[in-house]
Amino acid sequence: MGKFIVLIVTVSLFIPVSESAVLVGKNILSNGGFENRPGGGHEDPRGWGSWNSDLNGIATNEFRSGSQSVYLKCPKTNDVQGVFYVYKKIKPGKEYTFSCYAKNSVSNPVKGNAFGQISIEWQKKAKDKDGKDITVEISRSWGPTFGPELALIKWTPFTMTATAPADTDQASFVIQFFNRGDGDGEFFVDDVEAEELESGKKVKSFLIP
Numbered sequence: 521m522g523k524f525i526v527l528i529v530t531v532s533l534f535i536p537v538s539e540s541a542v543l544v545g546k547n548i549l550s551n552g553g554f555e556n557r558p559g560g561g562h563e564d565p566r567g568w569g570s571w572n573s574d575l576n577g578i579a580t581n582e583f584r585s586g587s588q589s590v591y592l593k594c595p596k597t598n599d600v601q602g603v604f605y606v607y608k609k610i611k612p613g614k615e616y617t618f619s620c621y622a623k624n625s626v627s628n629p630v631k632g633n634a635f636g637q638i639s640i641e642w643q644k645k646a647k648d649k650d651g652k653d654i655t656v657e658i659s660r661s662w663g664p665t666f667g668p669e670l671a672l673i674k675w676t677p678f679t680m681t682a683t684a685p686a687d688t689d690q691a692s693f694v695i696q697f698f699n700r701g702d703g704d705g706e707f708f709v710d711d712v713e714a715e716e717l718e719s720g721k722k723v724k725s726f727l728i729p
């Protein structure tokens with residue numbers, strides 16, 4: 521009987537852990553592998569915005585999945601550039617993860633005070649002075665950075681988790697390259713994912729030792 525009770529306690533303790541280990545629910549971002557680019561050439565990969573052919577675009581010589589990734593080149597000092605995905609079905613109060621894989625360039629590695637960073641920009645619908653529908657940023661949740669130390673020969677995963685503010689209508693999942701001074705170089709990003717967590721807070725608090 522004693523062993524039976526211990527077994528039940530052990531099993532119930534492990535249920536939340538196994539749920540949290542399965543952070544592979546539905547990816548709410550489409551085309552996170554940057555393979556779908558119906559226009560070819562300098563067209564945006566489907567679903568992704570802010571394409572700038574001078575500083576970023578599709579890489580075909582580096583990829584973690586399929587045959588393409590995104591390259592981001594260092595902007596000029598004190599500037600920033602990046603790509604983003606707008607997701608319009610955000611649920612306020614829900615927790616979201618955002619992750620990608622990044623790899624440094626062997627031929628043109630990141631140098632100086634420059635780094636990549638992922639973030640989530642929480643947005644709200646509003647009207648401008650002419651009554652036109654616009655979207656304004658409420659706040660930004662910042663994720664990990666990756667600078668000159670970023671690995672050259674393997675893809676490194678980066679992940680962040682954040683809760684959507686109460687009045688969020690939509691969010692942009694953003695990958696950027698910052699140059700804070702004397703920056704140079706290039707990095708690649710592939711297999712970008714975001715996920716709405718079912719019971720993130722409960723699982724998280726359980727995992728804190």
Ligand SMILES: [Ca+2]
Nearest residue numbers: 553585586588
């Ligand atoms: Ca890919």
